[in-house]
Amino acid sequence: MTKSQHIHLWIPELFSTKGGIQVFSGFLLQALQSLYPDSSFSIFLKNDAWEDIQPRVTPDSSYLQAKIYGAGTIPLHLRTLFFSWQLLSKAITQKPDLIITTHLNFAPIAFILKKIIGTRYIVIAHGIEAWNIQNPLLKKSLQNADLILAVSNFTRDRICQQQVISPEKVGVLHNTFDAHAWEIRDKPTHLLQKYGLSPRQKIILTVSRLVTSEKYKGYDQILSVLPILRQSIPDIHYIIVGKGSDRDRLLQIIQQNNLQKYVTLAGFIPDEDLCDYYNLCDLFAMPSKREGFGIVYLEALACGKAVLGGNLDGAVDALCQGEIGALINPDNLQEIATIITKILSCKYEHPLMYQPQRLRQVVISKFGFEHFQQNLSNYLSSFLN
Numbered sequence: 001m002t003k004s005q006h007i008h009l010w011i012p013e014l015f016s017t018k019g020g021i022q023v024f025s026g027f028l029l030q031a032l033q034s035l036y037p038d039s040s041f042s043i044f045l046k047n048d049a050w051e052d053i054q055p056r057v058t059p060d061s062s063y064l065q066a067k068i069y070g071a072g073t074i075p076l077h078l079r080t081l082f083f084s085w086q087l088l089s090k091a092i093t094q095k096p097d098l099i100i101t102t103h104l105n106f107a108p109i110a111f112i113l114k115k116i117i118g119t120r121y122i123v124i125a126h127g128i129e130a131w132n133i134q135n136p137l138l139k140k141s142l143q144n145a146d147l148i149l150a151v152s153n154f155t156r157d158r159i160c161q162q163q164v165i166s167p168e169k170v171g172v173l174h175n176t177f178d179a180h181a182w183e184i185r186d187k188p189t190h191l192l193q194k195y196g197l198s199p200r201q202k203i204i205l206t207v208s209r210l211v212t213s214e215k216y217k218g219y220d221q222i223l224s225v226l227p228i229l230r231q232s233i234p235d236i237h238y239i240i241v242g243k244g245s246d247r248d249r250l251l252q253i254i255q256q257n258n259l260q261k262y263v264t265l266a267g268f269i270p271d272e273d274l275c276d277y278y279n280l281c282d283l284f285a286m287p288s289k290r291e292g293f294g295i296v297y298l299e300a301l302a303c304g305k306a307v308l309g310g311n312l313d314g315a316v317d318a319l320c321q322g323e324i325g326a327l328i329n330p331d332n333l334q335e336i337a338t339i340i341t342k343i344l345s346c347k348y349e350h351p352l353m354y355q356p357q358r359l360r361q362v363v364i365s366k367f368g369f370e371h372f373q374q375n376l377s378n379y380l381s382s383f384l385n
């Protein structure tokens with residue numbers, strides 16, 4: 001990439017909410033600015049308002065080096081229309097050399113710009129938003145993208161099969177994480193006291209938004225197998241971190257099955273406190289079946305924790321085909337119960353599960369920021385040259 005390159009980044013939001021796409025987008029911007037310090041960046045944020053953005057634009061912030069446009073103050077029913085107009089008008093005026101959109105719903109605007117002014121564009125595909133696409137314009141936008149980067153092989157394969165796109169046109173750029181934010185510690189005494197737990201108790205943890213559309217994360221499955229687990233581990237405890245509209249339904253399930261003593265709904269936990277929760281558990285379990293990747297798996301592994309995920313989605317990539325975690329059929333309750341019991345009884349066949357420092361080293365080497373940045377560089381170098 002030459003010094004005069006101008007890059008547009010189109011992102012749903014960076015600051016107003018936190019999810020997989022937001023975290024990925026933040027790391028993508030950081031990597032791009034590190035790789036191409038002489039390039040200029042314009043960042044377009046659909047749902048962030050200036051009050052979300054302003055605290056981050058400080059003299060030592062990388063955001064100060066970019067032009068930032070936030071559409072979050074526009075009424076929701078007009079925001080999509082305004083944001084589309086903003087992307088079109090600014091691109092026609094600024095004529096960027098490359099557009100990268102971190103949500104594929106923005107791809108049709110990039111496709112229109114390619115037709116008008118010839119701008120090349122890259123689309124990032126994460127998870128369920130990339131599956132079963134019916135919109136004809138969105139389909140055509142993906143087929144005409146210069147490059148699609150999927151966060152997992154699972155998402156990549158689904159896009160190629162469903163949209164009839166050549167595999168050569170779709171690469172894999174796995175999610176990354178901040179290794180410095182997650183570390184191995186003893187079980188936090190303050191959390192043991194807060195929840196009335198013993199250091200010797202076996203604790204399972206899930207971190208997920210609690211909304212009906214994300215029931216696929218698998219917390220229902222863990223609740224279902226708790227009575228089975230208690231037969232061999234009587235004082236087992238399950239903690240679910242996250243908030244959302246599904247909480248009342250979960251409370252009802254817990255009460256109906258007399259699990260009040262064995263389950264804690266911890267609610268929303270700030271990022272700065274989440275590391276303590278990972279270190280509190282003995283097993284991080286999220287037997288999902290529609291996860292695009294699952295950054296939470298990496299965070300738990302960086303804390304040296306045993307991890308269990310589903311074998312039907314992007315968790316297969318995050319757990320390296322079972323090399324660094326247990327993969328199970330998320331629809332098989334008996335298998336879930338059996339594997340969890342084995343892990344917590346230190347009888348699981350994979351010895352790496354019980355080597356915290358080694359787990360941390362492996363997940364950093366495979367998914368750390370340096371690896372992510374190098375992978376991105378490889379794609380952009382071959383793409384732009």
